[in-house]
Amino acid sequence: MIKIEAIIRHFKLEDVKNALTQQGVAGMTITEVRGFGRQKGHTETYRGTEYAVDFVPKVKLEVAVGEEKLQSVVDTIIRTAQTGQIGDGKIFVSDLRDTIRIRTGETGNDAL
Amino acid sequence: MIKIEAIIRHFKLEDVKNALTQQGVAGMTITEVRGFGRQKGHTETYRGTEYAVDFVPKVKLEVAVGEEKLQSVVDTIIRTAQTGQIGDGKIFVSDLRDTIRIRTGETGNDAL
Amino acid sequence: MIKIEAIIRHFKLEDVKNALTQQGVAGMTITEVRGFGRQKGHTETYRGTEYAVDFVPKVKLEVAVGEEKLQSVVDTIIRTAQTGQIGDGKIFVSDLRDTIRIRTGETGNDAL
Numbered sequence: 206m207i208k209i210e211a212i213i214r215h216f217k218l219e220d221v222k223n224a225l226t227q228q229g230v231a232g233m234t235i236t237e238v239r240g241f242g243r244q245k246g247h248t249e250t251y252r253g254t255e256y257a258v259d260f261v262p263k264v265k266l267e268v269a270v271g272e273e274k275l276q277s278v279v280d281t282i283i284r285t286a287q288t289g290q291i292g293d294g295k296i297f298v299s300d301l302r303d304t305i306r307i308r309t310g311e312t313g314n315d316a317l
Numbered sequence: 318m319i320k321i322e323a324i325i326r327h328f329k330l331e332d333v334k335n336a337l338t339q340q341g342v343a344g345m346t347i348t349e350v351r352g353f354g355r356q357k358g359h360t361e362t363y364r365g366t367e368y369a370v371d372f373v374p375k376v377k378l379e380v381a382v383g384e385e386k387l388q389s390v391v392d393t394i395i396r397t398a399q400t401g402q403i404g405d406g407k408i409f410v411s412d413l414r415d416t417i418r419i420r421t422g423e424t425g426n427d428a429l
Numbered sequence: 430m431i432k433i434e435a436i437i438r439h440f441k442l443e444d445v446k447n448a449l450t451q452q453g454v455a456g457m458t459i460t461e462v463r464g465f466g467r468q469k470g471h472t473e474t475y476r477g478t479e480y481a482v483d484f485v486p487k488v489k490l491e492v493a494v495g496e497e498k499l500q501s502v503v504d505t506i507i508r509t510a511q512t513g514q515i516g517d518g519k520i521f522v523s524d525l526r527d528t529i530r531i532r533t534g535e536t537g538n539d540a541l
C-alpha cells in the first residue's frame with residue numbers, strides 16, 4: 206500500500222479529482238497548504254495577484270492506493286495537473302504499512 | 318516508531334483525544350482537511366447541511382507513538398470515532414524513522 | 430530521499446525558512462495545524478492569549494531532501510526553531526520512495 210501526495214495548483218484540483226475517480230481511485234483527502242519550490246525569491250502568480258513573498262497557496266492531495274495503481278495514479282496526476290509553467294507542483298510517494306476503515310474495522314487492501 | 322493518521326468526523330475529535338490521552342499518548346497534531354471515500358458522487362451530511370459536492374470537511378489526527386502502542390491506539394480510534402454510518406473515516410499507518418524534540422534535541426523514543 | 434516534518438511556533442517560521450534556504454533546501458510546504466505535546470492539560474501561551482484548551486496553533490513545515498542533507502536540515506531546524514521553553518516543537522523523519530516534478534516529469538533526486 207502506498208500514499209501519493211501531490212502539491213498542485215487550486216484550479217487543477219477538479220480535473221485531477223475527476224480523472225482519478227474515473228480510473229477507480231476510491232478516496233482522497235485535500236489540505237490547504239502554502240509552499241515554494243526552486244524559484245524561491247522569484248515571484249509567482251496566484252489568481253492574478255503577484256506574490257512577492259515566497260509562500261504561494263497550493264492544494265495538497267493525498268491518495269492511498271494499492272501498489273499496483275502507483276504508476277497509473279502518478280501518470281494521471283502529471284497529465285491533468287501540468288500546465289508547463291514553473292510551479293506546477295510535486296508528487297511525493299511513500300510506503301503505507303496499513304489502512305483501516307473505521308466503520309467496519311477492515312484492514313489492508315479491503316480498506317482502500 | 319510509527320505515525321498513525323486518522324481522518325475522522327469533527328464531532329468525534331474530543332472523544333478520540335480524551336481516550337488517547339487517557340491511555341498515555343503524549344502528543345498529537347490535527348489539521349482541517351476535506352475528502353471523500355467510496356461513496357463519491359453520493360451526498361453525505363455535515364452539520365445538518367447536505368453536500369452535493371463530494372469533498373466533505375473532516376479532521377486529520379496525527380499521532381507518533383512507539384511500535385508497542387500501534388494496536389491499542391488503532392483500537393481506541395476505531396472504538397471512539399465509530400458511528401456505524403458511512404463516512405466514519407480511515408486510519409493510515411506508516412513508519413517513522415526518527416523523532417526529535419526541538420527544545421532538548423532528544424531523539425528516538427525519548428522524544429515521543 | 431527523506432521527508433522531514435517539523436511542527437514549530439509561527440513566529441519562528443521566517444527564521445527557519447531563511448536558514449534552510451541559505452543551506453540549499455530547494456522547496457518546502459507549510460500547513461496550519463493545532464496540537465499538543467506532553468504538557469496537555471497545562472496551559473500554553475499563543476500570541477499573548479492563554480489557551481485553556483489543549484490544542485495550540487502551530488505550523489507544520491515539510492521538506493523533502495536527499496538522504497545526505499538529513500542531519501544538516503535537522504540541526505538547522507533545531508537551532509533556529511528553539512526558544513528553550515516547552516512547546517518548541519517536534520521533528521519527524523520518514524522515508525520517501527520517490528519524488529516527481531509535475532512540470533517536467535523528472536523523478537528521484539533530479540526532482541528535489
Ligand SMILES: Nc1ncnc2c1ncn2[C@@H]1O[C@H](COP(=O)(O)OP(=O)(O)OP(=O)(O)O)[C@@H](O)[C@H]1O
Nearest residue numbers: 212240241242243291292293294456457458493532
Ligand atoms: N523539496 C520540497 N519539499 C517539500 N515541498 C516541496 C518541495 N519542493 C516543492 N514543494 C512543494 O511543491 C510546490 C510546487 O513546487 P514547484 O512546482 O515550484 O517545484 P519546483 O521544483 O520549483 O518545479 P518547477 O521548476 O516546475 O517550478 C511548492 O509550492 C511546495 O509546496
Ligand SMILES: Nc1ncnc2c1ncn2[C@@H]1O[C@H](COP(=O)(O)OP(=O)(O)OP(=O)(O)O)[C@@H](O)[C@H]1O
Nearest residue numbers: 232233234269308324352353354355403404405406
Ligand atoms: N483512499 C484514500 N486516500 C486518501 N484519503 C482517503 C481515502 N479513503 C478515504 N479517505 C479519507 O477518509 C475520509 C473518510 O472516508 P470514508 O470513511 O468515507 O471511507 P470509505 O472507505 O468510503 O468508508 P465507508 O464505506 O465507511 O464510508 C474521506 O473523507 C477522505 O478524507
Ligand SMILES: Nc1ncnc2c1ncn2[C@@H]1O[C@H](COP(=O)(O)OP(=O)(O)OP(=O)(O)O)[C@@H](O)[C@H]1O
Nearest residue numbers: 344345346381420436464465466467515516517518
Ligand atoms: N507524539 C506526537 N504525535 C504527533 N504530534 C506531536 C506529538 N508530540 C508533539 N506533537 C506536535 O508537536 C507540537 C509541539 O509539541 P511540544 O514541543 O510541546 O512537544 P513536547 O514533547 O511536549 O516537548 P516539550 O517538553 O519541549 O514541550 C504539538 O503541538 C503537536 O502538534
Ligand SMILES: [Mg+2]
Nearest residue numbers: 242243244292
Ligand atoms: Mg518552482
Ligand SMILES: [Mg+2]
Nearest residue numbers: 354355356404
Ligand atoms: Mg465513505
Ligand SMILES: [Mg+2]
Nearest residue numbers: 466467468516
Ligand atoms: Mg510540550
